[in-house]
Amino acid sequence: MKIINPLLIVLVLIALAYAGVNGAGMTVLFGLAVPYIAFVVFLLGFITKVLNWSRSPVPFRIPTTVGQGKSLPWFKQSKLDNPSGTAGVIGRMALEVLLFRSLFKNTKAEITSGGMLAYGSSKWLWLGGLVFHWSFLLILVRHLRLFLEPVPGLITLLEAGDSMFEMAFLPAFYLTDAAILLSATYLFLRRVVSPQIKYLSLPADYFAILLILAIATTGVLMRYYFRVDVVAIKDLIRGLVTFSFNVPEGIGVIFYIHLFLVSVLAVYFPFSKLMHLGGVFLSPTRNMANNNRAQRHINPWNPDVKIHTYEEYEDEFREKMKESGLPVEKE
Template structure:
């Protein structure tokens, strides 16, 4: 049900463009103003959210330790990347986390067990897929974003051209098929299907979990449609996009409706981003269980709001129990 709501909403967005551009000819609105507003909301919203998190202090260093601590015993070997004590090792831990999804990978120790009939069974298959498709999804997305930068730069920097040519390495179909297009759609579909089909994941999913997946799928499909089926006029599109980045917005004549659909959906994604779970892009860097060294026992860390609460003092304790303490032969501070 929640999935259906989200799907309907994405369709509604499509209709908005079809009416807005196709029927009402609001090209300026959909080609210029909405993208500008979306970009502004995205940037300001993102910065605000990160600022808002950063504003709250980190009173304690609470890393989740994933291995042996630093020990003064030479034969006890520290697991430096899972239980770092230095900034360098913490950075490495974060890099593993952000670039390779290390914690998610922990799930994936795929071990072969025998089932009751003696046949081999791979444990944790689903979790392994989650890591694989998760990483495929994110890297495809990143590559696609970088590739698109060729529409916003003139001359196009070399590395963008390079990524572009690597991505179309297979040289199949015309225009050549991008690997990441396929990967993104496949990965997003997997993540969506997992949510819909695995009962325990469906149980904990919210509409807000389906919506971004549907939206990203719609963006990918509209992009693919533009490139391979509608075969839109890329020169005209680049004219428009360059107009946007140089703040000389202008709508060329040969831009088809499919582009407006694509652009509008991207704008919606940007608008939605700062208010949603997609902010995990920023949040992952701020997670105190990962981005801090396990070193509170080694060096002092300051809690900015430390309340310095006084403990029940020894003097008060002794006042309570002085007599029996003396009787029992325990030393006391004030023998009266």
């Protein structure tokens, strides 16, 4: 059920857009109103979440430490795995965000045929995740050509690199299209095939992947199979961006389905686990330097405790201590 239900929801969303546009001719609703509302919800939702997280108190210094911390000069510090300053934190964060470094170090535990516990390398999730996120990002950046006129040189360059395997009978084929479909399918199947991962997965895990798969599939269908009027779509998008609302005739329904699914993703995004996009930068275990030995950090919430040091104690009782023969530090 936790797989069927998300699948049904995605299919219903597709059917809604299809029926709305093809049956009821609601192109203004699906082409203008829904994308607008979705964009506003996305923006406000995203900003609110990030602001809330950034306002959350972090009373303890809790960076994840996976190597030798900065210590005496003859101990070699592991600068990336246990950063003690801002440069190290930025380096570790950049490698995490751009290359998923901690996932690369992922291991799997297995019981061997001889009954032994064995740890092995496990790189498929890292590879699948990395390919998925990078292709998603590159596709989004390539989409800017639909929003910008003239198209910036950098985007044309990216398109040229992405479509190096051009075939005579097709529009330029993008490597990232194949990459996102393959990697998202792998990420989905991983949660279906492995009983352990299936047990851990929630409907929301399947929904996010299925929705993104549906967006990529409709995009690919639109580009290579149904062929839509991209000039008319650019007109519509220009209308959206310049607030001069205009829905040109003759845009295929597949475009409205694609756009509707993207709108649903946008609305869903700020309230879902997909917010790890913004959250990773606000994670105290990742964005703090481990300088606990060099600097004393005091929890600002600590109550103001009145302390009585040994020196003060001795000052107070020195004479009495001497009289009863107790040793004192100061005469």
